[in-house]
Amino acid sequence: MIELRNVSKSYPNGTKGLNRINLTIGKGEFVVIVGLSGAGKSTMLRSINRLHEITEGEILIEGKSITKAKGAGLRRIRRDIGMVFQSFNLVKRSSVIRNVLAGRVGYHSTLRTVLGLFPKEDINLALNALERVNILEKAYIRADQLSGGQQQRVAIARVLAQQAKIILADEPVASLDPLTTKQVMDDLRKINQELGITTIVNLHYIDLAREYATRIIGLRAGEVVFDGPVAEATDEV
Ligand code: ADP
Ligand code: ADP
Numbered sequence: 001m002i003e004l005r006n007v008s009k010s011y012p013n014g015t016k017g018l019n020r021i022n023l024t025i026g027k028g029e030f031v032v033i034v035g036l037s038g039a040g041k042s043t044m045l046r047s048i049n050r051l052h053e054i055t056e057g058e059i060l061i062e063g064k065s066i067t068k069a070k071g072a073g074l075r076r077i078r079r080d081i082g083m084v085f086q087s088f089n090l091v092k093r094s095s096v097i098r099n100v101l102a103g104r105v106g107y108h109s110t111l112r113t114v115l116g117l118f119p120k121e122d123i124n125l126a127l128n129a130l131e132r133v134n135i136l137e138k139a140y141i142r143a144d145q146l147s148g149g150q151q152q153r154v155a156i157a158r159v160l161a162q163q164a165k166i167i168l169a170d171e172p173v174a175s176l177d178p179l180t181t182k183q184v185m186d187d188l189r190k191i192n193q194e195l196g197i198t199t200i201v202n203l204h205y206i207d208l209a210r211e212y213a214t215r216i217i218g219l220r221a222g223e224v225v226f227d228g229p230v231a232e233a234t235d236e237v
Pocket of ligand 1: 038
């Protein structure tokens with residue numbers, strides 16, 4: 001489903017973010033990537049979605065090379081990949097439902113979406129997504145009126161409305177308190193289990209990784225230093 005072949009990423013200033021990574025992640029896995037700040041976790045997720053260009057190797061998504069894809073082909077692959085960020089990345093002044101509808105943009109012409117014209121089916125998808133993360137009653141409230149945890153659930157609903165097959169979550173709970181952290185991680189686990197969405201989450205707490213992951217990948221200085229089931233992960237990874 002996701003395959004990294006000999007992937008390296010060097011930044012323009014010479015910093016190596018990733019060094020010769022080989023990995024395969026199967027459909028429906030719940031993978032947590034752990035590592036200290038600077039280990040390469042963000043670089044890994046940004047590479048998978050091609051938010052930046054890798055400098056060596058190739059990444060395949062469901063057998064198709066995202067590294068080589070262009071134009072419509074690239075957009076088609078990206079549609080299957082939803083992103084969740086530490087800082088939520090919502091349009092703060094827009095309503096919750098408009099934020100969720102942003103997940104539908106890749107399915108329509110630019111003009112339609114600029115004008116905010118989404119078909120009824122999209123509205124239904126958005127409302128269903130909000131229901132799944134238990135914030136349906138917030139649909140018509142401005143996004144910036146919600147708590148951090150609720151905003152993150154809007155971001156998850158956006159990925160659901162996108163009908164993504166893969167979720168890449170980059171430190172999704174880093175700015176949340178422990179209770180909200182649990183709610184957001186529970187939502188991610190629920191949609192992984194119920195919808196079979198392949199999930200990759202960056203975390204810097206091994207305890208949280210243990211609680212949720214089916215597989216843990218440990219990164220250090222851009223290299224994989226551990227890859228295995230939760231039971232085998234020590235505090236050293
Ligand atoms: P995190 O550790 O949470 O992944 P950082 O604080 O390292 O995030 O990075 C924040 C932003 O700064 C990101 O956009 C990242 O790409 C960029 N960045 C990180 N390290 C450097 C660096 N050495 N030089 C330039 N930009 C950097
Ligand atoms: P993590 O997400 O594990 O904190 P990152 O992927 O953000 O790690 O960073 C990996 C390495 O790449 C670090 O040394 C970081 O400083 C560097 N880095 C990240 N973004 C940039 C950037 N935009 N420019 C230069 N170096 C960067």
